[in-house]
Amino acid sequence: MGSPRVRGNTDLLLDRALSGAESQGAQIEKLIVDRLNISPCREYYGCLKDGNCVIRDDMDGIYPKLLEADIVIVASPMFFYGLSAQVKALIDRCQALWARKYILKQDPPGSGRKGAFIGIGATQGEHLFDGSALTLKYFFQTIGVKYADELLVRGVDKKGEIQEHPAALADAEELGKRLAQA
Numbered sequence: 001m002g003s004p005r006v007r008g009n010t011d012l013l014l015d016r017a018l019s020g021a022e023s024q025g026a027q028i029e030k031l032i033v034d035r036l037n038i039s040p041c042r043e044y045y046g047c048l049k050d051g052n053c054v055i056r057d058d059m060d061g062i063y064p065k066l067l068e069a070d071i072v073i074v075a076s077p078m079f080f081y082g083l084s085a086q087v088k089a090l091i092d093r094c095q096a097l098w099a100r101k102y103i104l105k106q107d108p109p110g111s112g113r114k115g116a117f118i119g120i121g122a123t124q125g126e127h128l129f130d131g132s133a134l135t136l137k138y139f140f141q142t143i144g145v146k147y148a149d150e151l152l153v154r155g156v157d158k159k160g161e162i163q164e165h166p167a168a169l170a171d172a173e174e175l176g177k178r179l180a181q182a
């Protein structure tokens with residue numbers, strides 16, 4: 001959950017997706033990225049040697065989760081046409097996993113693991129989610145999951161306003177169910 005606004009639009013949308021997945025028997029774990037201690041990448045490049053980041057913070061516990069989960073959902077508000085800084089910091093720290101895959105030639109666990117993007121923004125911009133979707137495509141590739149699904153919601157701004165949206169919450173529930181079923 002990539003928004004700093006707990007119980008905001010992203011959070012509510014993600015919760016519905018998670019309850020959809022849970023209804024199909026999935027075990028869920030939700031990370032509120034803003035509450036974790038995640039340094040941005042510092043380009044120390046220790047990861048090029050052995051695939052491990054030299055920074056010790058909450059990413060230590062997140063790398064194994066990203067490599068073990070059958071489904072990874074990234075939910076983020078759009079901030080200046082991109083993912084929130086909190087989510088982007090987490091993704092950039094996965095340069096260590098990129099090094100494992102592309103430098104050290106250690107493939108991440110794959111075989112059917114799936115990734116999905118839940119994006120939300122205030123405007124109606126045609127290209128509102130393009131940059132984030134591209135970032136996530138390469139992020140998912142790096143951690144060995146397929147970009148399998150997405151829910152992109154425009155025109156929602158105030159905290160909790162998503163609850164007045166005619167379809168988004170039901171769509172999120174369906175997305176969660178789809179991901180957990182197949």
Ligand SMILES: Cc1cc2nc3c(=O)[nH]c(=O)nc-3n(C[C@H](O)[C@H](O)[C@H](O)COP(=O)(O)O)c2cc1C
Pocket residue numbers: 003004005008009010011077078079080081082120121122123124128156157158159160
């Ligand atoms: C720093 C910042 C930048 C934003 N940039 C955009 C933007 O580029 N495009 C857009 O449609 N909405 C933008 N928004 C609006 C949020 O995406 C919108 O309010 C969203 O519903 C917030 O979701 P949340 O309640 O989960 O945090 C921005 C909001 C903030 C705080």
